[in-house]
Amino acid sequence: MTSLWVVAEPGPDGGIARVSAEAATLARELAAQAKGDVIGIVIGADPAVAAGELADYLPVVWAITDPAAAEHVWSSVAATHVAKLLSTETPDVIFVGAGADGRDLAGAVSALTGLGVLVNATGVTWTDGGPAIEMSVFGGKLLTTSGFTAGRGIVTVRPNVTTAATAANKGKVEPRTAAPASQPSLPAVRVLERVSEAGAQAPIEEARIIVAGGRGVGGPEGFGIVEQLAEALGGAVGATRAAVDSGWIPYSQQIGQTGKIVKPELYFALGISGAIQHKVGMRTSGSIIAVNRDPDAPIADFADLFVVGDLFAVGEALLEQLRARSA
Amino acid sequence: RSGSNVINGNDEYALEAALKLIDGVGEGQITLLTMAPANAPETLRKALAMGATRAVHVTDPALAGSDHISTAKVLAAALRDLEYDMIFAGIDASDGVGGIVPASVAALLGLPFLSYAARIEPDMANRSVRVRRISATGYDVLEAPMPALIAGTQALGEPRYPSLKGIMAARNKEIVTRSLGDLGLDAGELGAAAATTKVLDSRQPPARAATEVVRGTPAEGAARIVDFLVERRLIS
Numbered sequence: 256m257t258s259l260w261v262v263a264e265p266g267p268d269g270g271i272a273r274v275s276a277e278a279a280t281l282a283r284e285l286a287a288q289a290k291g292d293v294i295g296i297v298i299g300a301d302p303a304v305a306a307g308e309l310a311d312y313l314p315v316v317w318a319i320t321d322p323a324a325a326e327h328v329w330s331s332v333a334a335t336h337v338a339k340l341l342s343t344e345t346p347d348v349i350f351v352g353a354g355a356d357g358r359d360l361a362g363a364v365s366a367l368t369g370l371g372v373l374v375n376a377t378g379v380t381w382t383d384g385g386p387a388i389e390m391s392v393f394g395g396k397l398l399t400t401s402g403f404t405a406g407r408g409i410v411t412v413r414p415n416v417t418t419a420a421t422a423a424n425k426g427k428v429e430p431r432t433a434a435p436a437s438q439p440s441l442p443a444v445r446v447l448e449r450v451s452e453a454g455a456q457a458p459i460e461e462a463r464i465i466v467a468g469g470r471g472v473g474g475p476e477g478f479g480i481v482e483q484l485a486e487a488l489g490g491a492v493g494a495t496r497a498a499v500d501s502g503w504i505p506y507s508q509q510i511g512q513t514g515k516i517v518k519p520e521l522y523f524a525l526g527i528s529g530a531i532q533h534k535v536g537m538r539t540s541g542s543i544i545a546v547n548r549d550p551d552a553p554i555a556d557f558a559d560l561f562v563v564g565d566l567f568a569v570g571e572a573l574l575e576q577l578r579a580r581s582a
Numbered sequence: 583r584s585g586s587n588v589i590n591g592n593d594e595y596a597l598e599a600a601l602k603l604i605d606g607v608g609e610g611q612i613t614l615l616t617m618a619p620a621n622a623p624e625t626l627r628k629a630l631a632m633g634a635t636r637a638v639h640v641t642d643p644a645l646a647g648s649d650h651i652s653t654a655k656v657l658a659a660a661l662r663d664l665e666y667d668m669i670f671a672g673i674d675a676s677d678g679v680g681g682i683v684p685a686s687v688a689a690l691l692g693l694p695f696l697s698y699a700a701r702i703e704p705d706m707a708n709r710s711v712r713v714r715r716i717s718a719t720g721y722d723v724l725e726a727p728m729p730a731l732i733a734g735t736q737a738l739g740e741p742r743y744p745s746l747k748g749i750m751a752a753r754n755k756e757i758v759t760r761s762l763g764d765l766g767l768d769a770g771e772l773g774a775a776a777a778t779t780k781v782l783d784s785r786q787p788p789a790r791a792a793t794e795v796v797r798g799t800p801a802e803g804a805a806r807i808v809d810f811l812v813e814r815r816l817i818s
């Protein structure tokens with residue numbers, strides 16, 4: 256019988272990452288289509304909170320306790336456990352989120368087990384032959400559907416592929432110990448310190464609305480209007496490399512080839528020209544609005560709505576009108 | 583001894599980080615390692631001109647159609663023949679395999695893997711390295727013994743341009759070519775024949791609707807944006 260796994264990455268406050276809740280929702284729907292089983296897996300020093308959260312989405316959650324996870328990089332500890340579970344179990348697909356933790360886990364588990372990996376899935380369906388994974392490749396120029404030659408493998412799932420929805424019934428959590436070492440363990444990498452930076456921006460990968468600023472905002476103060484609009488719309492702040500390189504906003508907010516790839520419902524660009532290296536990171540967004548004073552900026556070719564004008568003037572007018580609506 | 587290898591010859595951020603470390607330590611060598619079709623040396627020459635010491639280029643017709651596992655196995659095999667303190671890799675979101683090769687190489691070699699690096703601080707005396715790994719809320723400070731594999735980001739800093747002197751010097755630098763046979767690898771277990779994934783279907787993405795262009799006063803532009811947001815149910 257078809258068997259699906261979801262390995263949840265750690266999220267805020269000891270819980271799971273939102274992308275893991277989305278992957279769990281997706282896997283539960285697929286298991287229903289395939290008339291198979293779905294199991295969640297949580298690995299942590301104290302996995303109770305995360306396991307409880309994952310059990311909101313899945314009927315069975317295996318909770319693996321490993322004290323090493325407290326002070327080591329999660330994927331370096333978790334990959335060893337997952338690989339050990341795989342020495343006795345044969346799930347058809349293992350789902351993880353497509354963030355840094357999920358990517359590192361997938362790469363390590365794949366090397367330890369020989370399972371293939373399909374990365375950055377934008378959708379998954381179930382066919383007679385097994386899973387069919389949708390991906391957007393070559394910077395969004397091509398959409399592909401792929402499968403595993405051996406029928407089994409690991410899939411990393413992009414944020415916002417589905418909306419996380421809890422199951423009708425809460426699942427049960429089963430403590431679980433991975434089979435004793437048949438594979439060598441990976442070296443666990445020590446975390447000396449976890450530093451929160453003041454004014455850390457909301458993460459862009461999972462945001463449903465992104466308001467992004469480019470060189471056109473002119474300086475760090477220029478991001479004020481971008482931040483106010485993001486707040487008014489309930490979104491996160493993104494940026495181009497030009498703005499990041501100028502030191503106006505941290506690299507974590509950069510969108511594009513050497514930054515992050517995002518797919519929000521709304522991408523709102525202020526003072527961004529739309530260079531190809533930026534476009535590849537945002538072209539699959541649901542709706543794209545751009546404000547730019549240059550009517551010939553490349554972003555005019557792929558925005559849905561292109562407002563020619565000064566971003567500060569249009570931005571202030573928009574803030575005013577949004578405030579008037581909610582008043 | 584202070585050496586580093588850079589896998590994926592075209593990753594200039596990782597190379598820049600390696601060059602800065604060597605500058606800081608005062609001595610050391612950088613070997614570039616790439617697996618690519620026979621015509622790749624162009625990018626290797628540029629990296630040599632930036633200051634790398636030598637390059638190893640693994641090329642073999644049997645590697646066409648390699649998936650990330652084949653790629654990782656080949657790079658790991660080539661690394662087994664090299665000496666190093668640190669291995670640097672770059673992660674490029676557009677590379678099609680989603681940047682998972684470095685994690686696989688580290689796992690195959692049993693090396694500590696430090697990813698998403700924004701800063702790299704080696705301690706040669708203690709043979710350990712500290713890395714700032716970008717996190718959702720800031721960064722984590724990681725520490726691992728050498729040798730270790732580090733995957734960098736653009737936050738490591740802008741790559742330098744090759745100097746004229748560098749370009750001249752690069753002409754005489756060594757690019758070693760290796761085949762699968764040289765690495766003692768079996769072609770049957772690599773390349774297209776051993777691919778773990780297959781493309782079932784590919785198509786053009788649906789074309790985006792034509793762009794609506796708005797010219798007018800800021801208030802008019804803003805009003806159209808509000809209507810657009812309402813039409814698309816992005817605000818209520």
Ligand SMILES: Cc1cc2nc3c(=O)[nH]c(=O)nc-3n(C[C@H](O)[C@H](O)[C@H](O)COP(=O)(O)OP(=O)(O)OC[C@H]3O[C@@H](n4cnc5c(N)ncnc54)[C@H](O)[C@@H]3O)c2cc1C
Nearest residue numbers: 469470471495496497511512513514526528533548549566
């Ligand atoms: C290897 C490589 C990787 C790269 N990776 C990335 C990446 O990941 N992400 C990325 O973004 N870029 C990346 N780039 C850089 C990319 O090529 C562009 O240089 C960058 O995206 C430009 O940013 P920008 O649109 O903010 O700036 P510009 O191209 O300078 O555009 C600024 C725009 O603002 C408009 N403007 C100015 N003032 C105003 C105003 N008051 N009101 C309205 N409009 C105004 C201008 O008309 C202009 O169109 C990469 C480049 C290379 C070579």
Ligand SMILES: Nc1ncnc2c1ncn2[C@@H]1O[C@H](COP(=O)(O)O)[C@@H](O)[C@H]1O
Nearest residue numbers: 617618619640641642643645646647648
């Ligand atoms: N002749 C070759 N020698 C070495 N690597 C190759 C060769 N052909 C393709 N590759 C690599 O194999 C991977 C798959 O490429 P492709 O064959 O184009 O699908 C890429 O990383 C290529 O760089």
